[in-house]
Amino acid sequence: MTIQELQVQVDNWIKKYGVRYFNELTNMALLTEEVGELSRHMARRYGEQNYKKEVDGVSLIKEEMGDILFVLTCLSNQMNIDLEECFDISMRKKTQRDSVRHLNNKKLS
Secondary structure, three states: OOHHHHHHHHHHHHHHHHHHOOHHHHHHHHHHHHHHHHHHHHHHHHHHOOOOOOOHHHHHHHHHHHHHHHHHHHHHHHHOOOOHHHHHHHHHHHHHHHOOOOOHHHHHO
16 A cells, blocks of 8 residues: 555545544644553563553554554645655655764664
């Protein structure tokens, strides 16, 4: 699936099941909430915390990553922003800024 197809699929879902997009501020709050949920599962799966009962932490992490992608896509759709263009801009910026920075970082070798 391309990023464009992802944006169309989310838009179609909203139109069919979601009635309408939540406003941008609500979706930003939801995105923050989903990132927090991912953080909680990461802390329990890879950090010092643990779950209260036996669960599949990797499945929960995947679920939260999907939720984050969905809400981010909602935000981009309602703001008429092309996520593929955003990603391309980010990759160019990171490449220009970090093309040798990480290669020269002795902490990473």
